[in-house]
Amino acid sequence: MKKIKVGIIGTGNISHTHTAGYMALDNVELYAACDINEQRVKDYARKYGYKHVFTDYNEMLKLEELDAVSVCTWNSVHAPASIAALKAGKHVLCEKPMAMNTEEALAMEKAAKEAGKLLMIGFVRRFGNDARILKDFIDSGMMGDIYYAKASYLRRNGCPGGWFGDKSRSGGGPLIDLGVHVIDLVRYMMGKPKPVSVTGATFNKLGDRRNIKSTKEYRASDDSEEIFDVEDLALGMIKFDNGSVLTVETSFSLNIEKNVADIELFGTRSGAKLSPELKFYSEINDYLVDVTPAHDTALSFTGLFENEIAHFIDCIANGTECISPAEDGVEIMKILDAVYESARTGREVVL
Numbered sequence: 001m002k003k004i005k006v007g008i009i010g011t012g013n014i015s016h017t018h019t020a021g022y023m024a025l026d027n028v029e030l031y032a033a034c035d036i037n038e039q040r041v042k043d044y045a046r047k048y049g050y051k052h053v054f055t056d057y058n059e060m061l062k063l064e065e066l067d068a069v070s071v072c073t074w075n076s077v078h079a080p081a082s083i084a085a086l087k088a089g090k091h092v093l094c095e096k097p098m099a100m101n102t103e104e105a106l107a108m109e110k111a112a113k114e115a116g117k118l119l120m121i122g123f124v125r126r127f128g129n130d131a132r133i134l135k136d137f138i139d140s141g142m143m144g145d146i147y148y149a150k151a152s153y154l155r156r157n158g159c160p161g162g163w164f165g166d167k168s169r170s171g172g173g174p175l176i177d178l179g180v181h182v183i184d185l186v187r188y189m190m191g192k193p194k195p196v197s198v199t200g201a202t203f204n205k206l207g208d209r210r211n212i213k214s215t216k217e218y219r220a221s222d223d224s225e226e227i228f229d230v231e232d233l234a235l236g237m238i239k240f241d242n243g244s245v246l247t248v249e250t251s252f253s254l255n256i257e258k259n260v261a262d263i264e265l266f267g268t269r270s271g272a273k274l275s276p277e278l279k280f281y282s283e284i285n286d287y288l289v290d291v292t293p294a295h296d297t298a299l300s301f302t303g304l305f306e307n308e309i310a311h312f313i314d315c316i317a318n319g320t321e322c323i324s325p326a327e328d329g330v331e332i333m334k335i336l337d338a339v340y341e342s343a344r345t346g347r348e349v350v351l
């Protein structure tokens, strides 16, 4: 069996989950790792057994035998690193958000088409077991026509610091970092309708709450808090070409009781809520009923990154059609850009 040689660009926090996913597969060889932080990448390569170590991804991409890379850098490097990798003939799994903006995302999509290589976007929530089960129910008609959805990803004190608060490296705050997950998941569940218009609002009222003493659950690898020039709260209403509407709310800092990460979908035959566990709201025999799939390990909120990485490798090794392709990343970038533009101009953006 020919092993697929993989490389990692950016060996910070999330890259560890990528490597764990690759290590679970028999047909993958951990081959090269790259980070601008030399000590970090050396420690990383030693820990997992990556053969080659680089501090410049252009040098790493000269390895002819390297087949595929995960791009796990901060957001401003997603486009240049992915395009360089595609041009060097590598398959790419790029972390979310796809890029800083739609223009970059389109350039990435074009590079993938020209190279004839796979560019998959790491919309990891699609790969959760709960999401798979919900999608199965939707595809079988359980929900009827879905015409409204609500997506929330709210943190009370959750700015990870470092580059996440620096617009020149992140492209934005909670909308591009967290909102991207739930906006994508809803659109995916709805059957990928095209966005037609967007209204949005953003705030920066509480900032990154660096004054608060309680610990934050997620921190950037370099988490100094010198810069915070992104929004701390973003709200949006997105209308799709099939008439459906999504409202989204997402924050790094907000005066709420506890963090929320949820989506709710409302259809003509039933509604559904994803957490704390998948539940449907419907009617049977003129009674309102709540339906919960029987408890099963398959329903637990696990399997995210393992499933995503396994799918990436399956696409490369077996030509399986990618369920999280570049074109989906482009559509999501259009929505994110439009929320920011609407917030800036105070007007609805027609796409």
Ligand SMILES: NC(=O)c1ccc[n+]([C@@H]2O[C@H](COP(=O)([O-])OP(=O)(O)OC[C@H]3O[C@@H](n4cnc5c(N)ncnc54)[C@H](O)[C@@H]3O)[C@@H](O)[C@H]2O)c1
Pocket: 009, 010, 011, 012, 013, 014, 015, 034, 035, 036, 037, 040, 055, 057, 072, 073, 074, 075, 077, 095, 096, 097, 122, 124, 162, 163, 177, 219, 220, 221, 222
């Ligand atoms: N899918 C998810 O649930 C999820 C969760 C967290 C982060 N992410 C995404 O993963 C990416 C990384 O986030 P993180 O939390 O790991 O950040 P991090 O700060 O921990 O790591 C980023 C790494 O990228 C490195 N880097 C920056 N520029 C580079 C370059 N030119 N070449 C090589 N390395 C470079 C940094 O030195 C750092 O080690 C972001 O795009 C983020 O949105 C996704």
